[in-house]
Amino acid sequence: MRRFEGYGVMITGAARGIGAATAHRFAAEGAQVAVTDVDGRAAEKTAAGIREQGGVARAFTCDVGSRESVEAAVAAAVEEFGRLDVLVNNAYACAPDAARFEDEPDDVWARDLDVTLTGAYRCCRAALPHLVASGRGAIVSVGSVNGLQDYGNHAYSAAKAGLGSLTRTLAGHAGPRGVRVNLVAPGTVRTPAWSGRGAALDAVSGLYPLGRVGEPEDIAAAVTFLASPDAAWITGVTLPVDGGLTSANLGFRTQLA
Template sequence: MRRFEGKVALVTAAAQGIGAAVARRLADEGAAVVVTDPQEDKLGALAAEIGTEALAVRVDVTSRDDVDAAVAAAVERFGRLDVVVNNAGGCLIAPSPEDTPDELWQAQLDLTLIGASRCIQAALPQLVKHRGNVVTISSVNAIGAFGNIEYSAAKAGQIAMSVNYAARYGELGVRFNVVAPGTIRTPIWDHQPGTLERFSKLYPLGRVGEPADIAAAVAFLASADASWITGHTLPVEGGVLTGPGGLDLGTSGYFKKEY
């Protein structure tokens, strides 16, 4: 399929994991892709792999200047911007919910929620002009009780933000949707041998997710196949939300500020 022929997409946190899989999928379907991330070496390698229809831009989403510059670079290079995939984020671990300092709350919101808002704000003129859309990568943490309260709240905020943007900009033809992944096999797990295998037993489908699973959902929601879908959250989670829940991923201690 070439559902994105003639379209331009910007993907945040694209150097590895979900973001890299999304960038590859959109490029495979015909999009010119602007890949952004603070990790310049990995980002450059991804852009080189995708080819001439890829542009790598170093972006920290906590910097409005970085975000604005990335959107400007996309328009300068490709002449337009049609799709934004908000993938940047991370989980900042607090000692306990009762002891979380204000500074950590602020840092978590700045990275995960306000960072996504910055990308939307910067891209809106282009999205309105070209009747584009935004897909934000949230988490099952936004829907169920899986621990990491500050991270979960920021992810839930992404859903509320997207619903309100969808209502506000629908009459202009701009769509906003969310994908909520379960546990995905990404590099953050590399230093915890056996953890994903243990988690896989909690999923009715018998495995954790792969980045390609999320990329497929993003490609659908960002495409014309979903042209009458806006303001919705699509859980891509192997059925974990149908189970007993209560898995506190925060007890693993693996999360840190990471893309």
């Protein structure tokens, strides 16, 4: 099934993990994919892998913390593909919490919010005119269950919750202009961010009703669904893709058993 034949798609943070899996999924369904990342060399590696599989992909260096870098990447993608139909906001920053909340430094808080939330804002602002012009524009942001419940990481969680709010307000603004805006909220996903922590992933797997943590491909499937014509009457929603984590508390049940 090639739902994105002729589409131009831009994905941030696409060099690895969820972003890379999403880039591969879009390309496999016919899209021309702009693989963007602050690590341009890693982005090119992902794009090259897509091309080796017969897909169409170009890599662009993009620092979502810079308005100039974002606007240049959007312009380059539009010039390369002749259009932009889908924006996927996937780039994020997540610093460990200080032991005590009152010891959290301002710069750590500011960076998590700037990359994760304000970075998505910068990308939406730059891409929106092109998404409107496409006549089938869609924005899908990658949030987190951290934006829905408490799983730690104060700044990251606040930024992901903010993405949910931005999704709703932008959906109301962009809907009459023909652009849909949605968000996917993943649970724990086996990405390079968990490298060397396999035991921790195994430990939390039992807290998921479906008995496992997620894979990047699980999130890519949800992102492409929300970006596709199959979701033509869906906008402004947050879709948890979390193996049932936010719908059930297995740890609590186990303690009562």
